Amino acid sequence: MDLKSLIRHARGDEPADLLLRNGRVVNVLSGEIERASVALAGEFIVGLGDYPARAAIDLGGAFVAPGFIDAHVHIESALVPPAEFARAVVPRGTTTVITDPHEIANVLGLEGIRFMFESAKFGSLNMYVMASSCVPATAMATSGAALHGYDLFPLKSDPWVLGLAEVMNYHGVIGGDDAVLEKIGAFQDRVIDGHSPGLSGVGLQAYVAAGVQSDHESTSAEEALEKLRLGMMVMIREGSVARDLAALVPIVTPANQHRFCFCTDDCQPADLLSRGGIDHAVRSAIALGMDPVAAIRLATWNPAQHFRLHQRGAVTPGRRADLVVFDDLQAPRPRLVFRNGELMARDGRMAVPPRPPSRSLRSTINIAWDAVDFRVPADGSRARVIGVLPNRLVTEALIDEPLRGNGAALADPSRDLLKIAIVERHMASGAMGKGFVRGMGLSEGALASSVAHDHHNLIVVGADDESMMTAARRVGALHGGMVVASGERILGEVALPLGGLMSAEPVETVRTQVEAAVAAARALGSPLHDPFMAMSFLALEVIPALKLTDRGLVDVGRFEFVPLWVD
């Protein structure tokens, strides 16, 4: 709609397309609830009050608030591309997400990011992108792509790119690493998001001084307050695994509430569909005592301000008509959701037809199968073992004596000592890391997955080589996915052909498949709540203590490779 037409609508000289009559508007600017009707025309809110309109909906006194904004989310964690992700979150009131596509970027680089844009295009959700700053996370694993400063520069001219995504390499920033500073320097005029769990003192000050403007990794009130005082926007994260809301909500006050917003970071399909995302965060914050208008402000105006989305985040004339309507201010559950003036969801269901499927991506499972051999030569007696801790991303660095047979070191399920392997899957280099793991708990069979943060090589954990090969091969045949196998049999699987990270199926289907695969893994003896989720972090070489990449075992604390055998 052109400016002149917008003004005519706002004057009331042209009838609005839709009048949301008899509402109670949540005004995140004044902190008030106002009885008013809201007039929409084209993609805009044109005015508040009794406007002439071509159509009207009587809200019966329901609340009207701005659409929710997820300040930081990795869509790939939901195992579906943006169009399907939207089907999960839009009915719950999230109309805008700020996403860091660093999972797909680790596999496919700029092509992966473009795929995410394309899947979101003309969809039901505003998907803004932060340019992934840490692809790959380190040089200690083989990723499918690397994004250097000169790769990121062109993204700046995309109107949907808002800045530089979470700068996870805070050591690099503080240490003055040239490659990291090149990226930060290029985005000094934009938003630069941070990621600095536990960082404090002068290290944190250096990180902030470099231009990093937010953090979503605070897990304690003390940590969040230090970051807030130093100028960071504090993103309160409530995801599937990391749940920081209860610890952080108590520090939000009227004087500092402008410096907080909500994010989910990583959410599984089941959580998005059952519990919710940002809507869940809003309800949780209110339940913990936060003023409802303030909680809604954290989910709307504050992230809009942080990300400089000046057309969104409030119910005022001239802004984009991203709106949610709900009945209970103490526990908002949107029953109508508008995005850009269009009704996108009603009563928890999409009100628009699904988008046609995203374009297909080339297969990203490129493995030199001839080189894949899960046999571990028995070159020592005592081996380093990765110790899995339930519901933690950190691992223990253990030492144990594997079984031996035919010159090979073997798994021993009776002692919960399984084999683990990382098979390079991007460029069929034949690179493979092998080792042992405790805590996955399989009594037989194997799990394999192409989701293995952040490089997303093929990760396999198993009790015997045959099962491992069956599972690994099946992931290959699916062009990516999560598989449970025993011997020659496939016991469960989720195909993730989009980059080896995302499914081409509806999100509800993916949820069911994941639940079945998890059940199959648990049937094989794993005591973990979600063995695949746990497994996906065993290859992440930036989180302590002992991890495995396709290049070998990494002692994260010393940030160096270590041999499998101690002696």
Next chain:
Amino acid sequence: MDLKSLIRHARGDEPADLLLRNGRVVNVLSGEIERASVALAGEFIVGLGDYPARAAIDLGGAFVAPGFIDAHVHIESALVPPAEFARAVVPRGTTTVITDPHEIANVLGLEGIRFMFESAKFGSLNMYVMASSCVPATAMATSGAALHGYDLFPLKSDPWVLGLAEVMNYHGVIGGDDAVLEKIGAFQDRVIDGHSPGLSGVGLQAYVAAGVQSDHESTSAEEALEKLRLGMMVMIREGSVARDLAALVPIVTPANQHRFCFCTDDCQPADLLSRGGIDHAVRSAIALGMDPVAAIRLATWNPAQHFRLHQRGAVTPGRRADLVVFDDLQAPRPRLVFRNGELMARDGRMAVPPRPPSRSLRSTINIAWDAVDFRVPADGSRARVIGVLPNRLVTEALIDEPLRGNGAALADPSRDLLKIAIVERHMASGAMGKGFVRGMGLSEGALASSVAHDHHNLIVVGADDESMMTAARRVGALHGGMVVASGERILGEVALPLGGLMSAEPVETVRTQVEAAVAAARALGSPLHDPFMAMSFLALEVIPALKLTDRGLVDVGRFEFVPLWVD
């Protein structure tokens, strides 16, 4: 300072240039006062805490706050160019101003704006410019320049230009005027400031919908609240004439305090030097009961956010070191003022030498003197008379019978009926408007000035033609200024050779000159507090009821020219 060096300083690996030790930092983000030292290096704040430093100042527990920001000011109203204006405001803690140079722009167009930039360059004050949107104010007067959309576009690429200045022509916006919308359209991605006194209801909604983001004309709580709720940043104005602070401070609450800031709009030298600008607003707000940290936030963080000055507005690492130090939180009077890390003022006096004088400007007093004739032919009996109201910008439309003699209509000081004339002074066209005025109160003599909003033609008010010519000629000889004359004698004068608006003298000298000229005018019988200020608005054809331009008498309500004689 490059990023790497900044980080090294923030880490403490390089000593800071200066440590402000033992301070109490006003944290406008957390709403707290924190005991801390502040380390500066180059133009930046590098950290809070006990940093190694090459030099230190012990603050003895004094408060450290961000430098004050004036959200909207016409520097020309202080009758001095930016470098001198800075000498008045910087010692009082204003380190940044957002200025609309529309006075000089009405005289010299883009050349005038460039002159303002040049005067501010390398100075002690951050001067950001909003591109003047309403030059000329209307087509009913002859201005020295006109700025169309295509004149303003190139300004967008100047890093010191933040957006479009107060869109005073709100009728044009609401009515969909193409020329106004062209300018608004061009600045949709920037800040667009408003000016909409008394605008309400659907008219206001249309104005906001068009993209106008702020207003500084609210004079009542009700007016400000309506604008706030509709999405406008409310600028609380406390200038020399318009003083809205006492009316608006009571509506500021913890829930809405993020939507207010302070501005001065127009301040005379005497007020800036004696009373203060933004520092005065902060003290006044606190005296009226506002929380001091909140008041300081309105003067720092809030305008920085509104104008997207992401490097300013808070005392946090990596921001520009614009700082004020003061002892009394209940009545802040900055005793140290830093801008970009440099000590600019101490104890109310500049700590850096004055800048060399600004480059001279061509004379802008271009008058066809042969055509200047103050005689008013007696072509009727009853004449329209402009009625001056003390301390108001609006006038009354009166009717009276002038004295007559030799076929001419004459002034009659005994009835306070003086002659008024506007002489076109930009392009020597010979255009002249003539009429009568009541309320200026001269018993003899004349006043002339080249400051006459907004077109700034030569305005003359007097009791006889000889005095009027003497005063007018003297303004011409000065290349602009304010003059008091009687017969052939000059009784007082302020030379304003820079565009006919600003002096080339120090601001203290200008203040003295203005006070002497005002005293001279009052000695001639004027009862007005400031006869020159009152006179400068008699030619402003956008404020009711009856005004005079070089093209004739304007009935502002009907927005049309009217004849001098009623019958």
